[in-house]
Amino acid sequence: MQTAGEHPSHPDAARPVQPDASPTPDATRPAQPVGRRRRPVSTRPGTSLARTRGRWFWVFVSPFLAGLVVFVYIPIAWSLYLSMFDARNTVTPTKFVGIDNYVYLMNDPLFRDSMGTFIVFALVIVPLTFACALGLALLLHRIPRFQAFFRSAFFLPTACSYVVASMVWRMSFFNGARFGLVNTVLRGAGLDPVNWLGGENGWYWLVLVTLRLWLQVGFYMVLFIAGLNAIDPQLHEAASLDGASGRRAFTQITFPLLRPTSVAVAMLLTINAFQAFDEFYNTLNTVRGYPPYARPPLVYVYLISFGEGSQDLGIGSAGTMILTAVILVFGLVQSRVLAIGADR
Amino acid sequence: MKPGRRTLALRYAALTLLAVAFLLPFYVIARNAFSTQAWITAPAWHWLPDAVGVQTLTKVLTDPGIGVLAALGTSAVVSTIQTLGTVVIAMMAGYGMARWSTRAARVVTGLTVFTLMVPTTVTFVPMFVMVSSLGWISTFRGLIVPGLFSAFAAYLFRTAFLGFPADLEDAAAIDGANQWSTFWRIVVPNSLGMVAAVGTITFIGTWNAFLWPLLIAQDPAMRTVQVALSQLMTSQGIRYPEMFTGALIAVAPALVVFGVLQRWLVQGVTQSGLK
Numbered sequence: 022m023q024t025a026g027e028h029p030s031h032p033d034a035a036r037p038v039q040p041d042a043s044p045t046p047d048a049t050r051p052a053q054p055v056g057r058r059r060r061p062v063s064t065r066p067g068t069s070l071a072r073t074r075g076r077w078f079w080v081f082v083s084p085f086l087a088g089l090v091v092f093v094y095i096p097i098a099w100s101l102y103l104s105m106f107d108a109r110n111t112v113t114p115t116k117f118v119g120i121d122n123y124v125y126l127m128n129d130p131l132f133r134d135s136m137g138t139f140i141v142f143a144l145v146i147v148p149l150t151f152a153c154a155l156g157l158a159l160l161l162h163r164i165p166r167f168q169a170f171f172r173s174a175f176f177l178p179t180a181c182s183y184v185v186a187s188m189v190w191r192m193s194f195f196n197g198a199r200f201g202l203v204n205t206v207l208r209g210a211g212l213d214p215v216n217w218l219g220g221e222n223g224w225y226w227l228v229l230v231t232l233r234l235w236l237q238v239g240f241y242m243v244l245f246i247a248g249l250n251a252i253d254p255q256l257h258e259a260a261s262l263d264g265a266s267g268r269r270a271f272t273q274i275t276f277p278l279l280r281p282t283s284v285a286v287a288m289l290l291t292i293n294a295f296q297a298f299d300e301f302y303n304t305l306n307t308v309r310g311y312p313p314y315a316r317p318p319l320v321y322v323y324l325i326s327f328g329e330g331s332q333d334l335g336i337g338s339a340g341t342m343i344l345t346a347v348i349l350v351f352g353l354v355q356s357r358v359l360a361i362g363a364d365r
Numbered sequence: 366m367k368p369g370r371r372t373l374a375l376r377y378a379a380l381t382l383l384a385v386a387f388l389l390p391f392y393v394i395a396r397n398a399f400s401t402q403a404w405i406t407a408p409a410w411h412w413l414p415d416a417v418g419v420q421t422l423t424k425v426l427t428d429p430g431i432g433v434l435a436a437l438g439t440s441a442v443v444s445t446i447q448t449l450g451t452v453v454i455a456m457m458a459g460y461g462m463a464r465w466s467t468r469a470a471r472v473v474t475g476l477t478v479f480t481l482m483v484p485t486t487v488t489f490v491p492m493f494v495m496v497s498s499l500g501w502i503s504t505f506r507g508l509i510v511p512g513l514f515s516a517f518a519a520y521l522f523r524t525a526f527l528g529f530p531a532d533l534e535d536a537a538a539i540d541g542a543n544q545w546s547t548f549w550r551i552v553v554p555n556s557l558g559m560v561a562a563v564g565t566i567t568f569i570g571t572w573n574a575f576l577w578p579l580l581i582a583q584d585p586a587m588r589t590v591q592v593a594l595s596q597l598m599t600s601q602g603i604r605y606p607e608m609f610t611g612a613l614i615a616v617a618p619a620l621v622v623f624g625v626l627q628r629w630l631v632q633g634v635t636q637s638g639l640k
Contacts, residue, residue, distance in 0.1 A: 074465070074544065075465075075467065075469075077543070077544040077545065078461050078465045078467065078469065078470060079469075080457075080544075080545060081457040081458065081460055081461035081544075081548070082457070082458050082461035082462070082469075082470075082473050084454045084457065084458070085454050085455065085457065085458030085473075085514055085519055086458070086473055086476070088454065088510075088513055088514030089476055089477070089480055089514050089516065091495070092492060092495060092510075092511045092514055093480050093483075093485070093488070093492075093514070094476075095495065096488065096491030096492050096494060096495040097483075097488060097491050099491055099494055099495065100488070100490060100491035100494065103491075103494065112494045112497060112498050113498075157383070160376055160379060160380055160383075161380070164373070164376060164377070164380075165373075167377075167380075170384075171380045171383075171384055173627060174383075174384040174387050174388055175383070175384070175387055176627070176630075176631070177387065177388070177391070177620070177623065178387060178390070179569070179623075179630075179634075180569055180573075180616075180619040180620050180622070180623035181390070181391075181573075181616055181619065181620075182572070182573035182575065182591050182615065182616070182619070183573070183575060184573075184575055184591040184594050184595050184615075185394070185591075185594065185612045185615055185616050186390065187595075187598070188394075188594065188598055188608065188609070188612050189390045189393050189394060189612070190390075191598070192397075192598070192605060192608065192609075193393050193397060193405075194390075194393070198406070199408050200405065200406050200407060200408060200409075200410060202393075202410055205409070205410040235387065235390065239387075240634055243631055243634045243635060244634065244635065247635040292484070295487075296484055296486045296487060298486065298575075298576050299575045299576065302575075302595070303575075303595050303598065306599055307599055308599050308600075308601060319486065319487070319489075319576075322489075322490060323489075323576070326490050326493075327493075327580065334490065334494060337490045338490055338491065338494075340490070341487065341488055341489075341490045341491060344487050345483055345487055345488060348482065348483055348484065348487050349482060349483060351482075352481075352482030352483070353482075355482075356482075
């Protein structure tokens with residue numbers, strides 16, 4: 022997986038090297054793939070040069086670090102604080118309510134529905150995008166001509182915004198009126214037009230899933246293409262000499278060797294599905310507001326924090342804390358699984 | 366193992382059909398932008414446009430009620446500054462994380478990875494609380510500054526610099542250059558591929574961003590083009606040709622950047638997925 026080349030100046034004997042193993046357990050360091058190269062070590066402790074170098078470190082890192090603290094860590098801490106207050110229409114609340122906001126969320130059927138909505142959405146979009154991305158990558162793999170053209174055609178939607186895609190899907194493809202493209206096709210087949218976004222029969226899922234699939238699949242296809250290209254072609258030649266080809270070569274060689282890419286793609290897809298907001302909001306929001314159905318977690322938190330008549334930042338903050346916890350669990354599982362994948 | 370001639374023909378047939386399907390939405394944007402309302406809403410679907418010309422385009426760009434031109438300006442300012450700022454800040458931080466192995470460097474790397482795990486979209490409520498208490502609602506600062514600190518970009522640069530040969534830097538140090546000038550004169554000019562990759566990803570991401578500008582641009586004069594389009598969709602009395610002309614204008618810069626820098630984008634995506 023590691024694409025960067027070997028570092029030429031790996032600890033050489035010519036210069037003193039600070040031991041990397043610090044006496045304290047390295048709790049700040051995340052689980053990383055085993056076998057990753059160590060960072061080049063070149064600070065010389067105790068010399069004035071080392072101290073000057075140490076100062077330069079802060080010059081390089083300070084702007085970024087200050088930004089992270091001000092726009093990520095302080096806000097999260099503040100949000101944790103707000104989540105324990107009655108904070109309607111204010112960011113400086115006075116009424117402490119303890120864990121009431123969390124209790125409210127847990128008892129709110131709409132919040133539980135939003136988690137259910139995410140699970141349904143993820144169960145459809147993750148395997149579907151995964152299969153389509155892999156399928157496209159395999160279709161493109163080692164074709165003699167026009168590979169770049171086709172790859173660009175599938176990758177191009179990545180440059181489109183969810184807002185613009187929602188406009189096309191909502192106004193043209195899945196317009197509930199008769200002139201919508203899909204309704205035109207249905208009429209041609211002698212069927213009645215469907216009101217796609219009206220909420221009946223869960224038809225809106227078809228709209229949302231096809232939209233996200235179109236927009237995202239090229240991104241994951243590019244990852245799979247990179248994964249396929251990293252597989253030594255000689256393996257396939259050896260396999261075909263042994264009589265394995267086509268499906269067997271895929272299940273026995275290609276797919277197992279793609280495992281690190283597959284795991285990364287599945288994780289990224291799930292985490293991205295968890296953050297779905299733009300296409301839900303832009304296909305379903307109307308002049309009369311957002312419909313009661315199809316509210317994934319981010320839409321739920323948005324509506325409760327900033328929606329018409331609600332603006333409750335206390336409950337919104339509690340929601341943020343719960344979502345952060347959920348996504349952290351994903352992240353930890355991800356780094357674990359990826360580390361195991363690299364260890365294999 | 367080369368594919369046989371028949372399977373190859375089938376593959377090309379499938380690829381062609383799929384390519385048409387993938388490009389169809391872009392075609393529909395253009396068709397709607399260059400058609401009349403009556404043509405679009407006619408009971409029969411028309412594949413070809415009926416009003417090819419610049420009337421709608423001129424109207425959309427000049428009608429302040431639609432506000433697309435002002436929104437384009439806002440988007441251009443926000444995306445450009447955010448892309449430049451993100452690249453510079455992340456490049457420096459990535460270099461710091463890659464070249465120092467002090468405890469401070471490990472702590473910063475740990476914080477970066479933690480931020481990487483919790484995407485900023487999930488923490489939009491606390492970010493909003495922060496920005497509103499700074500008084501930055503409906504300002505360029507509010508739209509731009511919180512997005513300048515990308516853990517993702519910093520981590521990509523860190524990985525890239527770990528693979529950058531330190532010999533060159535050592536040579537410069539012997540010549541008396543300090544870390545700062547070594548970085549700008551030697552490391553950066555040799556890492557322009559990575560700069561292009563991160564820059565392209567960042568630009569497309571910021572140009573297409575929706576949730577954050579939706580929260581911050583409460584004054585209609587500060588709307589980005591995505592927010593303006595989104596509001597066109599739910600406003601009454603707006604006509605399809607105008608709406609899709611807006612979409613065409615909004616999607617064009619991202620497509621141009623994509624077309625010109627696709628190679629770097631592919632590289633950036635590949636590295637980001639396999640970090």
